[in-house]
Amino acid sequence: MPESLRIVLEFLVYGFVLLLAALSLLILVFYIQDRLQTKHAVRHNFPVIGRLRYLFESFGEFFRQYFIALDREEMPFNRAQRSWVYRAAKNLDNTAAFGSTVDLRIPGTIYFTNSLYPLLDAETSVAPVTIGPLAAQPYTTTSFFHISAMSYGAISVPAIKALANGARQANIWLNTGEGGLTEYHLAANCDLVFQIGTAKFGVRDSQGQLSEKRLRKVASHASVKMIEIKLSQGAKPGKGGILPGEKVTEEIAAIRGIEIGQSAISPNRFSEISSSDELLDFIERVRTISGRPTGIKVCRGQLSRARTTIHREF
Numbered sequence: 001m002p003e004s005l006r007i008v009l010e011f012l013v014y015g016f017v018l019l020l021a022a023l024s025l026l027i028l029v030f031y032i033q034d035r036l037q038t039k040h041a042v043r044h045n046f047p048v049i050g051r052l053r054y055l056f057e058s059f060g061e062f063f064r065q066y067f068i069a070l071d072r073e074e075m076p077f078n079r080a081q082r083s084w085v086y087r088a089a090k091n092l093d094n095t096a097a098f099g100s101t102v103d104l105r106i107p108g109t110i111y112f113t114n115s116l117y118p119l120l121d122a123e124t125s126v127a128p129v130t131i132g133p134l135a136a137q138p139y140t141t142t143s144f145f146h147i148s149a150m151s152y153g154a155i156s157v158p159a160i161k162a163l164a165n166g167a168r169q170a171n172i173w174l175n176t177g178e179g180g181l182t183e184y185h186l187a188a189n190c191d192l193v194f195q196i197g198t199a200k201f202g203v204r205d206s207q208g209q210l211s212e213k214r215l216r217k218v219a220s221h222a223s224v225k226m227i228e229i230k231l232s233q234g235a236k237p238g239k240g241g242i243l244p245g246e247k248v249t250e251e252i253a254a255i256r257g258i259e260i261g262q263s264a265i266s267p268n269r270f271s272e273i274s275s276s277d278e279l280l281d282f283i284e285r286v287r288t289i290s291g292r293p294t295g296i297k298v299c300r301g302q303l304s305r306a307r308t309t310i311h312r313e314f
C-alpha cells in the first residue's frame with residue numbers, strides 16, 4: 001500500500017474513533033443531565049432519547065406547514081390568503097381565475113355571479129346613506145367600505161398618513177382608534193370617526209372621566225364626522241388593555257391626555273355604562289356634546305366560523 005494512502009486511512013480511522021468518543025461523551029453528559037434534572041418527566045424517564053420528542057415537536061410545525069396542511073387549513077391566515085397578500089404586495093396579478101377554493105356554501109358568504117344583462121356603470125348609482133339623522137350634524141356617505149379603527153401608537157405615523165390620504169382619495173372614512181386624534185389624522189383632510197375607548201384617551205379628565213371640554217374640542221374639527229364608543233373589540237374580548245409606560249412618550253401622553261412614562265390602563269368596561277339604559281344615556285350625552293352621529297362598536301363572535309364580525313349602529 002502506498003505511504004500516502006496509508007496516512008489518509010490512518011487519519012480517517014483516528015478521526016472516526018475520535019468522533020465516536022466525542023459522541024459517546026456527549027451522550028453520557030446528556031444522560032447524566034437528563035437523569036439529574038427534575039423539570040421534564042419525559043427526559044428523566046427516557047434519558048437522551050426523550051430529547052427527540054422536543055426536537056420533533058419543534059419540527060412538526062414546519063413539516064405540517066409545508067407538507068401536510070392544505071391551502072386553506074391554517075389559522076388565522078392560511079397559505080392561500082398569504083400568497084394572495086404576497087402577490088398583491090409585489091404588484092403581481094392577484095386575481096384567481098376558474099372559481100374559488102373557498103367553500104361558498106357557508107351561509108352568509110358574499111359572492112359575485114355573472115348576469116346575463118348586467119348594468120352598465122352609467123346605469124348604476126349608489127343611494128346615499130345618512131347616519132345619525134337626529135344628531136346636530138348628520139353624516140351622509142355613498143361609500144360602503146371604510147377603514148376600521150387602528151390607534152396611533154399601535155400603528156406608526158407613516159401608516160396613519162398613508163391610511164388618511166387613502167381615505168380622502170377613496171372618499172371613505174378613517175376611524176382614529178382609541179388612541180386619540182392626532183395632527184397626522186387631520187393633515188390629510190379625510191373624513192374621520194373619532195373613537196372613544198374605555199380609557200377615553202384624548203377626551204378624558206384627570207380622573208379618567210369624560211371631559212366635555214375636550215370632546216367639544218375634538219368635535220370642533222370639521223373632519224371629525226362621527227363618534228364611535230368602543231364597547232369591545234375582537235382582539236381583546238372581555239378585556240381592557242395596557243399601554244406600557246415606556247411607550248408613553250411626551251407626544252403620546254399629550255395626545256391621549258395621560259401622564260408621561262406611566263402605564264395607561266384601559267378598564268374592561270366604561271365606568272358609566274353597566275346596562276343598556278346607561279349605554280343609551282351615554283350615547284345621547286356624547287351625541288349632544290359633540291353634535292355628531294354617535295354609535296357603538298361591539299364584537300360578536302361566531303364559533304362555527306371562528307371569525308369575528310363587527311356590527312355598528314349609529
Ligand SMILES: Cc1cc2nc3c(=O)[nH]c(=O)nc-3n(C[C@H](O)[C@H](O)[C@H](O)COP(=O)(O)O)c2cc1C
Nearest residue numbers: 148149150151154155177178179230233234297310
Ligand atoms: C394595529 C391594529 C390596531 C387596532 N386598534 C384598534 C383600536 O384602537 N380600536 C378598535 O376598536 N379596534 C382596533 N383594532 C381592530 C380593528 O379595528 C378591527 O376591528 C380588527 O382588525 C378586525 O377587522 P379585520 O378582520 O378587518 O382586521 C386594531 C387592529 C389592528 C390590526
